[in-house]
Amino acid sequence: MRSERGWLLRAAVIETGVAAAAAACPDVPLSALLVVGPLLAAQRLTIRATAAFAAVASLLVLAFPAVVRDTVPPPSVQDHAVRVALVAFCGVWAVLTARDRTLSKAALERMTHLAELSQRALVRPLPVELGGLAMAVRSRSASEGALVGGDLHDAVLMPSGPRLIIGDVTGHGLAAVRLSAAVLCAFRHTAATEPDLVRLAHTLDDRVRAELGDEDFVTLLLADFVPGGVRMVNCGHPPPLRVGRRLEFLDPPNPSPPLGLSPTPSLHTIRLSCEQRMLLYTDGLTEARDTDGTVITFDRGFRAALSSPVLDEALTSLVDLVDRHTAAESTGDDLTLLLVQPTPEFLTQPCPRVPKQQAATETDEAAAK
Template identity: 45%
Template sequence: MNAIRTAPMTLILLGPFLACVWLGVRRTLLVGCAAAALGLALGLGQGALSSGEFAAGYGGLLAGCALAPYAAARRTALLRACTEAREAARGTQQLILRPLSRELAGTHVCTRYHCAAPRSAIGGDLYDTAVTPYGLRVLVGDVRGHGVEALRLTAATIAAFRELAYTAPDLPALVTDLDKRLTPELEAEDFVTAVLAEFAPGEVRLVNCGHPAPLRAGRRVELLEPFVPVTPLGLAPDPRQYRVRLAPGDRLLLYTDGLTEARSPEGVPFPLLPEATLALREPLPDDALDSLYGRLLAHTRARPVDDLALVLCQPSDTAVPVPATVSHSHPSGCD
């Protein structure tokens, strides 16, 4: 008989418990009041108000009803703080990855940054530019991981590039300096894939540290794979520079793996070379990047699951791009 009298109190307490998990403070308080009234009515109906078993069970119910609104308030405050922190981090990331569409040292640079979802975890994609005594230098990279830690490493990578890009005499030296600067900031399993480009009349010099290969678009669309693989920043890379000719009308597309790892609902990879061939026929760089992203969305038929950074560089003395064909390239030289 005692079990019959006390067991319902535990079941009634489930109401306030579930309410504090799913509802706000006011609604949780109302559920708690209703649970307390129901427990009292149950005791009256059983004629057990004076029993010790009922007093213990009802006391536990009242304590649970009193704690439930406090738990709901703590949960609400925590969710609000997390949302504010995420939005602040997103805002910081957008300031770091400022959009760009302008001429820099004789090269028109156009950028796009696409978040996987408005409320998604913060990614580690990054890009930056520097007009140095050695020419225009461009960085595109991807920090391993997500969240606030990835944002911290993104900011550290860009800050290091902005400080070192103006003094390093060449790209291999710049990569070595970046690796030395970033290694103390990285945990044991952290690294940063990166590709660095330096523009000179009629050519671009590249160092690729474990990053997706740049794409040259002109009479042909070609992936510019390095001769020798180089490990990412943070993993003691041995940088190897290679040089690629840029003919009038050529463009250079730098991007992160949100482009190469995108899949259709059937699991088919995004056909980068054919789609880039069509998108980069657009006369204006901004339109070309918008067209490429539109083709990516058409392929995935949903928002991509990974963030994406795109940087399109076009020497300003080039003409409107001629229709391109798909090909694979071999860089002209390696230093």
């Protein structure tokens, strides 16, 4: 609104200046420059405002001979008619331009609104707590103006507890969004009815394989949170980070290729107490580099950021840390951070039995003892 008022003031001042100059120098044919006002109005102002400028310009050029008749001889009828026709034609052209611009702007706003709604439906916000698991999320796309990109995440509540997914597809832009949507749709269609994480990973691979090109793949991490621990299947995704007295990378004992590259998912289980947190992330974090090309380090400052009392504040501190490391420049990659922590009430629930097909491996049982 302020920009429109400023533009209106500029156009009015210029139109007034042209009219005053034409009246002050009647022997110089400046009246034809009255078209400047309507043409300026057409760039930013409404159709009505542009039409008003066009009408005023036409009236001024039409009345010009009467204004200067006592100063200089009036222009010939032919010259005067040409000037009036020129100003009137440019005024009509300005009104049509303003009309087309207004219609195009309205159409763009509608399409932008629809695109934003579609993106928000694709990456729906997660609750701050799901089935006794506190959560906080930060996600941003490397594509300017986009809410989503190649990263994906979601959560559903299973009978055994919360189930989370985080992944990263190859590429950027619309192609990456299309693949992310395919993975999320497959997850939402099957996650609530498939208790076996290994079978779920195979199902997702089968569902999205038709959407993948020859060089496309999807790194994926599936996690089922149960009292006292987390069951995970990792298909080529960066290992989660357990935050406690120290930072621990939870690497899978049997690494698997990503989806689309013949994955071999296997289940492994880790301990997680209510004093500990788990950070799930995409490679936008591990590949955050400073101006010298040095990647971010998971040092004491990193742990201090993740140890803030509130999960949301912890992620805010972590994002600020990443931005300071990269000098607030774009890393060229999407970034998704998902920080979770079980509540004390969650740990008091009975631990569900592990299905026989889920041969869980206690990767850190010795460390827990």
